[in-house]
Amino acid sequence: MDALLDVPVLGVLIQLVGYLGSVVVSNGPIIMALAAPLTLGALCGVMNERSGVVNIGIEGMMLASAFMGWFAASAAFQSMGPSEPSEFFGVTPPLLIGLVAALLTGLLLSLVHALLSISVRADQIISGTIINIVAVGLTGYLNLLLSKSSPPTAGKFEAFVPPHFLTDLPVVGWLFRMFLAQGPVTMSAIVLAVILQILLFRSRWGLRTRAVGEHPRAAETVGINVIATRYRNVILGGLFAGLAGAWFTLDFGNSFQTGMTNGRGFIALAALIFGRWHPVGAFGAAILFAYAGSLGTAIRTLPPTGQLGDILSAIPPQAFSALPYLLTIVILAGVVGRSVPPAAVGRPYEKEGAH
Amino acid sequence: MRRRIVAPLILPASALFLALITGAVFIVLSSPLVEGHFDFGLPLKAYGALISGSLLSTNGWIDTLVNASPLMLAGLSVAICFKAGLFNIGATGQTLIGALAAAAAGAVLAAQPAPIAIIGALLAGLVAGMLYGFIPGALKAFTGAHEVVTTIMLNYVATYLIAWAITGPLLAPGASFARTSDVGAAALPSLLGPTGHHLHAGVLIALATIPIAWWILNRSTVGFEVRTVGANPDAARYAGMRPRLLTVGTFAVGGGLAGLAGTIEILGVSGYMPAAYATNIGFDAITVALIGRANPFGVLFGALLLGALRAGAASMQIQAGIPVEMIDILQGVMLFYLSADVIVRRIFRLRKVEGGVDELATVSRSYGGQTTAP
16 A cells, blocks of 8 residues: 555655656756856855855845946947957957956956955955945846946857757767857856866965964964965955846846846855855856756746646746745855855954054 | 043944945046946035935935834844854845745734734834744854854845735735735834934833943843843853753844844834845844944944935936935944954054954854853
């Protein structure tokens, strides 16, 4: 009797696992694309937290960079007129100008964060909050004023088209589509995660950075300039947040909407923790969050058949929209105890004998 | 008198002054977008409209009070969490959930006698907010998940929960857009009678909460324990206090206060809740708590200041064409100067005054896991 009752449930479960797997294969490219801003945001977090500075302002840095990237590209497009996109990712001069503007915005805001949290020794979480508030205000303010004249879009970077012999390969073809059929910013996320992983654990810079993040006093005694190291890393970290911002308006989309980062900067922080402060680990966590984020769309566009389809379509769509956020909470609750942050995170550094 | 009331106001006042100047520079720089040419008089016009819309008329004062009331409650929520060494960025979510529960309870009790309907709806909002604050508190106390990330995630979850509830089970029948039914008898009465701007009774609730919170924090045993946990969780444990319980309890009470903020907005101002209900109260509340240095009476001051800015923002947008987002910018810049008090003190040649919230050190340290999970 029990066995008979179990079989239908088991049947649906097997169907569910199969469906969840098939979503990865069919939605690979979109999952990878959605993982890019999370990865880049987490890399910004790596640069900050590995050298001992909390940065919860990544969200605001992304939002401001997304806006400035779009604004600069649009302004350049207006004054230069349309130009022939290059073969290489559809690059045009306005798009490059937008990209530079986004990077500079990330740089500038992280300079503010560095100033507040390192020099002024203000609370680092407050400093991040200030950046978030100002970013929401500034982008909302300027976007409203600009929308009156409805500026034209400068378009966006084009995705790379991987050769057919790769994507047509049996079994692994979808992997090439997932990682290679992407715009330049998305692709850079993968490359940068790997490079940063190597630099952090194999280079002199990485060793020094980790020393400053774990035990700044000891680092100082062996001649490492703690303040300078933190400044450099926090400011360079802003470039990653700027790149993440560029993803929104120059790579994935081509226009700006108020509040469009929608908490991704904070999910990036969770990816950082889940990835245990390793760049490649954070990339893996970002893929997981992006997968959860794409599930709702997948169920709407490619619903499973049979009993499973009935069950999934009965769940309200808002539940799927909330899934990445819920997953973040669950993962933080389950993982944090075992995931150890750099020891000096959140603590302003004061030279011995100062004052 | 001078030392206790005037001294704590010097730093916020200086920060506000610097923020207004910074904002003025920004308005001039953006004036070509507003009027098509550079206009050096625009900041005066904008700030003039801001002040006349908030402080220069009876209706302006009423709007200021009505805007300040939820900020007092949500600001207290953030402030008491600060005192326990906790950073509540989740006041937005707790406010939303409180508002949703109050709207639902109000819709159900709409035909009951007013006292029953009002008390029922108030309690619903309070309890729902407490439950929503309990979640990050429990997560922090028992799993160590830092509240900075979990509360923000819960804010997003709350918006989706509301979108689902109001387009689904709570949808008012026959409404032209997605909203809950009217709260009817649960609506908070007006203090000035039916004429004039609507000064609802929720203002009294908010004002009464301030001294109560001050007394509990500074004169009661529980308040002492909360402050001890905030100042030094390890010492609190050695002294026999229960940091986990205090963390969960403080977060639940904080959530309840934020829930009340949403409740008086629904019962006092709109009378129903639309599915698209959105609020940015969480960041405002942080600003208020920081201006008030996490002291309840400081929160009152901060909430009145921000309430006045919010009340005047509409006339600033109408009369000077400056979008209301200017208030967010002013707020962020003011917080910048409050945090960088070294800079402010140098500009105004002020002596060292207590400027910050000391317990914040615990918040940041716990993020890095340096205080063992409470």
